[in-house]
Amino acid sequence: MTTRQANSARTAWLIVGGLLAALLLLAGCGSSSDETTAGNELQKLGKGEGEVDLISWGGYVEPAWSKPFEQKTGCKVNNKVAGTSDEMVALMRTGEYDGVSASGNATARLVDGGDVAPVNVSLVPNYKTIFSDLKNQPYNTFDGTHYGIPHGRGANLLMWNSNEVKPAPTSWNVTMDPKIAAKYKGKISQYDDPMSIAEAAVYLKAHEPKLGIENPYELNEEQFEAAVGLLSEQRPYVGEYWSDLTKQISAFAGGDDVVGTTWQYQYFALKAEGKPVAASPASQGFLPSEGATGWSDTWMISSRAKHPNCMYMWMNWIVSPKVNAEVAEVFGEAPAQSLACEHTKNPNFCSEYHADNPGFWKRVYYWETPVSDCGNGESDCKDYNDWVQAWTSIKG
Amino acid sequence: MSRRLATLFHGRPRLQVGALLAGPMAWLVVGYLGSLAVLLVAAFWSVDPLSGELIHSLSLENFETLLNEPVYRDIVGRTVLIAALVTLTDAVIAFPIAFYMAKVASRRGKAILVVAVLIPLWSSYLVKVLSWRTMLSAGGIVNWALAPLGLSGPGFGNTAVWLVMSYLWLPYMILPIFAGLERIPDSLISASEDLGASPLTTFRRVILPLAFPAVVAGSIFTFALTLGDYITPKLVSNNQFIGNVIFNNISTNLPLASALAVVPIVVMIGYLLVARRLGAFEHI
Numbered sequence: 001m002t003t004r005q006a007n008s009a010r011t012a013w014l015i016v017g018g019l020l021a022a023l024l025l026l027a028g029c030g031s032s033s034d035e036t037t038a039g040n041e042l043q044k045l046g047k048g049e050g051e052v053d054l055i056s057w058g059g060y061v062e063p064a065w066s067k068p069f070e071q072k073t074g075c076k077v078n079n080k081v082a083g084t085s086d087e088m089v090a091l092m093r094t095g096e097y098d099g100v101s102a103s104g105n106a107t108a109r110l111v112d113g114g115d116v117a118p119v120n121v122s123l124v125p126n127y128k129t130i131f132s133d134l135k136n137q138p139y140n141t142f143d144g145t146h147y148g149i150p151h152g153r154g155a156n157l158l159m160w161n162s163n164e165v166k167p168a169p170t171s172w173n174v175t176m177d178p179k180i181a182a183k184y185k186g187k188i189s190q191y192d193d194p195m196s197i198a199e200a201a202v203y204l205k206a207h208e209p210k211l212g213i214e215n216p217y218e219l220n221e222e223q224f225e226a227a228v229g230l231l232s233e234q235r236p237y238v239g240e241y242w243s244d245l246t247k248q249i250s251a252f253a254g255g256d257d258v259v260g261t262t263w264q265y266q267y268f269a270l271k272a273e274g275k276p277v278a279a280s281p282a283s284q285g286f287l288p289s290e291g292a293t294g295w296s297d298t299w300m301i302s303s304r305a306k307h308p309n310c311m312y313m314w315m316n317w318i319v320s321p322k323v324n325a326e327v328a329e330v331f332g333e334a335p336a337q338s339l340a341c342e343h344t345k346n347p348n349f350c351s352e353y354h355a356d357n358p359g360f361w362k363r364v365y366y367w368e369t370p371v372s373d374c375g376n377g378e379s380d381c382k383d384y385n386d387w388v389q390a391w392t393s394i395k396g
Numbered sequence: 397m398s399r400r401l402a403t404l405f406h407g408r409p410r411l412q413v414g415a416l417l418a419g420p421m422a423w424l425v426v427g428y429l430g431s432l433a434v435l436l437v438a439a440f441w442s443v444d445p446l447s448g449e450l451i452h453s454l455s456l457e458n459f460e461t462l463l464n465e466p467v468y469r470d471i472v473g474r475t476v477l478i479a480a481l482v483t484l485t486d487a488v489i490a491f492p493i494a495f496y497m498a499k500v501a502s503r504r505g506k507a508i509l510v511v512a513v514l515i516p517l518w519s520s521y522l523v524k525v526l527s528w529r530t531m532l533s534a535g536g537i538v539n540w541a542l543a544p545l546g547l548s549g550p551g552f553g554n555t556a557v558w559l560v561m562s563y564l565w566l567p568y569m570i571l572p573i574f575a576g577l578e579r580i581p582d583s584l585i586s587a588s589e590d591l592g593a594s595p596l597t598t599f600r601r602v603i604l605p606l607a608f609p610a611v612v613a614g615s616i617f618t619f620a621l622t623l624g625d626y627i628t629p630k631l632v633s634n635n636q637f638i639g640n641v642i643f644n645n646i647s648t649n650l651p652l653a654s655a656l657a658v659v660p661i662v663v664m665i666g667y668l669l670v671a672r673r674l675g676a677f678e679h680i
Contacts, residue, residue, distance in 0.1 A: 086647035093449075113449055186551070240552065241634050254533040256552070385443065388648055393467040395636055 041120040042308055051076040052310035055091050055100040057297065058083075059331040060151070065323045073317075075310035084193075084243075085367075092116070098305040099314065101151055103295045104139030105195060108369040109384070110300060111142050117303040118145045123312050126319045130336050133358050139368050140298045148298035149315045150336040152328050154353070155287065155294035155364045156191065156199065159267050161258040162278040170280070171289045174259055176203040176230055181237045188234070189248055189260025192241035192395075194387040195367055198293050199261060200227040200234075202365055206290040216293065216365050218374035224382045224390070231394045241395065252277060264353055265332030286354060291363035297333075328353070439654035450650065458655035468641070472659055475637045478558055479622035483569075483615045485562045490569040490614065495603075497570075498577035499585075510574075513567050521564070525631050528560045532632060556632040561622050568617035576610020577603070612676035619667060623660045 052075045054061055061079040070076055080097065082088045085106040092100050092115045102110060110116045121127045127149060134140075134150035141147065160169060165184065173180050175188050176199075190196055201216035204226055213223050239257040242248035249266050251257040253275055262279075270277045280286050299315045301308065317323055319336055325343035328335035334355035335341070341350035354360040374381035382390075405412050440454045462468045497509045516524065529552075531537050538549035550556055580603060588598040626639025638660055645653040671677070 084647070090647040238634060243630075247631070250529075250533070254530075254535045256534045385649055388645065389461075389465070392636070392641055392644065393465065395634065396467060396470060 041118040042123060042312060043120065045123050045312055046309045048073050048075045048310045048313060049307040050074060050310070051078060052099070052307045052314050053078045053080070053097045054314065055080050055082050055088055055097050057081070057101055057103075057331070060101050060297075060318075060327060062327075062330060064330075065317075065326050069314065069317045069323075073310065073313045075307065075313060077314070089113075089115075092302060095302065095304040097302055098307045098311040099299055099301045101297050102148070102300050103297050103367050104137075105295075105367040105369050105384075107139045107147065107298055107300065108142070108371060111147055112371075114303055116147055116300040117305070119148055119301055119315070121146050121149070124149055124316045124319070126316050126321075126337060129321075129338050130319060131338050131355070131358075133361055134296060134336050137296065137366070139296065139366060148300040149319055151297040151299055151318060152324070152331070152333040152336050153294060153296040153361070153364075153366070154264055154333040155292050155360070156261050157264060157267060157279045157286075157292065158288045159189075159252070159260065159262040159270075159277055159279050161252065161255070162276045164255075164258040168278060168281075169259070169288070170284055172199070172203045172292075173207075175237075175261070176200060176234065178233045178237070181234055184259050185237045187239045187256070187258040188237050189251060189257035189262070190231075190234070190238050190241050191261045192243040194384070194391040195293060196231060196261070197224070197227050197387055197390060198365065198367070200230045202290050202293060204230065215368075215374070217368040217370050218381050219370070220374075220380050221382070224386070228390045228394060235394060235396065263332065268332060268352070285363060286360055287363050291365065294361075294364035294366050296366040325349075328355075435654050435657060437654075438651050439658055441651040441654075443649050443651060458652050459658075461652065462655055462659070468656075471636050471638060471641055474554070474635060475623060475639075475660075476663060478554065478561065478637075479619050481558055482561045482565060482622045483618045485558070486566050486569040486618045487573075487611055487615060489562070490566060490573055491607075491611070494570050494573035494577055497574050498580075499582070513570050513574075517567055522627070524564060525560060525628050528556070528563070529631050532556050532559075553633050554635055557629050557635065560628050560632055561625065564628070565618040565621050568621065569611075569614040572610045572614040572617070573607060576607045576613070580606045609675045609678055612671045612674045616667070616671055616676065620664055623663065 054077065056079055058081045061077060061081075066077040066079070080091065082091060082100075085103050088100050088102055089106050089109050091097060092102075092110055093113065095115075100106075100110070100116075102116075107116075130150055134153065136146075137150075140150060158169065158172060158174070160174070162168070164187075165174070174184070175181055175190070181188060191199070197219075198216040201213050201219055201223065204211055204223070205213040205216060208226065211223050211226055213219065219227060239260075240247070240251050242251065245263065245266050248257070248260075248262060249269055252266070252270055253273065267277060267279050280288055299318060301311045301315070305311055318327065321337050321339035322343045324335045324337035325340035328340060329344055329346065329349060332353075334353040335344075335350070338356070341355060344350060346352070350356050370382060370384050370387050372379045372381050372383040405415070438450075439458055440456070442451045442453070442455055442457055443449070444451055493509075493513075497506055497513075501509060532549055532552060534551070536549070542549055550559070584602055584606075585598060588602045593601065624639055626637050626643055629635055629637045629640060638656060642653045642656045645656070
């Protein structure tokens with residue numbers, strides 16, 4: 001090695017050393033974030049601030065209804081589409097947004113983190129006619145305080161290929177019981193999300209009563225291990241874990257998967273393509289015997305909202321009968337607004353999606369954020385980080 | 397003003413170079429290495445389980461999780477193994493093609509082949525992976541073509557990931573080997589022949605040693621690209637790569653994701669050290 005090379009090598013090591021030192025310095029003095037207290041709810045609606053920054057699920061904020069909103073209120077809509085609940089929470093933490101269409105597995109995290117403010121429902125006139133079984137739910141009302149306006153809901157259905165799966169299943173055992181699932185080895189479709197653990201818990205709640213599962217999102221060590229064990233046994237039979245709904249549609253259309261969890265959207269999309277798919281019929285209450293998991297979305301307002309008046313106007317607009325009907329049809333979910341059913345393009349839409357059928361929703365366990373404190377004062381439940389970790393281990 | 401500047405720089409070569417490099421270096425150090433440093437710092441933080449907010453105190457907890465949970469060892473092992481297989485496959489396929497391009501083909505044929513190798517790089521990565529997904533699906537063209545022989549395709553899984561990755565990164569292996577072979581003077585090959593070496597001996601004793609650094613250079617691309625990919629595994633298999641686990645944790649547990657991001661960096665540093673030993677950087 002020449003002296004010149006030796007010199008440049010020394011310089012390189014000096015740079016690396018310097019960077020490491022800077023790194024340690026950075027790590028040591030990282031400031032802790034200030035404690036944000038939940039702001040008080042708005043008392044009186046003022047004039048619009050000219051714009052509103054939203055985070056939403058794809059399909060929730062479309063020009064068809066956001067343009068008329070802009071013309072009516074003068075609030076320009078800036079929308080950011082998020083792909084997962086986790087992403088929504090991360091975006092809300094930045095404080096750059098006025099509101100979010102949060103699912104139940106995000107709401108508690110947002111409230112606990114002080115990222116969202118209570119909502120004064122008297123400033124949202126359309127709240128009155130929202131389906132009553134969506135109000136005062138554990139994922140939108142905390143300690144008796146409203147934290148949002150319900151937007152819409154859906155159930156995670158069991159769908160199967162009617163040519164391949166016979167007899168028609170009436171229970172989740174077709175995907176959850178290893179003996180039966182083995183028949184469809186490599187052709188089971190499972191939602192790629194830690195929330196699938198709750199699906200296993202719904203099954204165990206009905207079939208293993210001695211575990212004593214009440215809420216599939218509040219699982220203690222033993223219950224959690226049982227649900228995770230069930231999914232680990234299911235692993236070799238799974239054809240595909242889907243997170244992108246077009247991926248599931250292509251897997252069912254191409255015959256790669258024949259049975260599994262789906263949303264109403266994919267079921268009706270495949271039906272419309274003339275594919276031989278089926279889901280639980282009306283005689284079974286449209287759900288497998290155990291019931292099912294599902295989601296219910298809520299518009300929440302940021303505790304640091306820069307445009308609170310526009311956000312309130314948006315929350316009222318999105319649940320107004322005509323707009324809520326439009327969103328629900330575009331997205332493929334049941335509207336939250338009871339008056340929306342008169343405005344849907346497809347006259348049977350509300351009955352197809354069971355919007356006005358409270359009996360259907362009684363058997364749906366809406367997504368919640370698993371937290372360690374599940375109400376017995378012992379903090380012995382598995383929290384969401386445990387769920388994420390377990391889901392990684394199940395997939396292997 | 398401009399005259400004064402000119403006077404300032406006149407006869408001061410170090411200042412000239414410094415002024416010229418200040419912009420790019422600032423970008424490299426602040427924008428590129430700086431963000432990497434912040435990411436690595438986060439690997440030592442942790443997350444409050446209830447609110448999900450970051451706790452800015454140093455701990456090795458995340459690295460302990462990585463070592464103690466068998467699933468992470470499996471995932472790292474799978475990622476590295478498939479990256480190695482893809483590299484090997486691409487090297488074996490690329491060498492004859494590159495050799496033909498560099499030493500056998502006519503000038504015109506060479507141009508056509510270079511364009512042919514480059515064309516796949518013009519189309520979107522996602523389109524290529526999704527086409528493979530369609531081809532490998534149960535009702536896809538692979539099964540259809542194999543059916544008369546009584547065979548069926550690999551379906552979705554590790555084999556599919558290996559196939560698709562080998563396809564995707566092949567040009568990155570062909571081009572460096574082609575460049576390396578082109579640099580070998582034809583006279584060396586003639587000399588070897590004149591001295592009575594058989595074609596195999598010429599290949600083994602003359603061409604391969606001279607082209608080997610180019611193969612190693614190409615392998616750095618294929619290995620690193622496979623190591624970092626997470627979309628292909630998601631689209632054509634159920635198996636997780638390091639990148640998938642990082643993606644799944646990035647918004648709920650940034651510190652764990654950062655700790656995982658250290659793994660490919662360490663693997664790559666090891667790989668580059670070996671590559672340097674093998675002489676991959678001697679002609680750069």
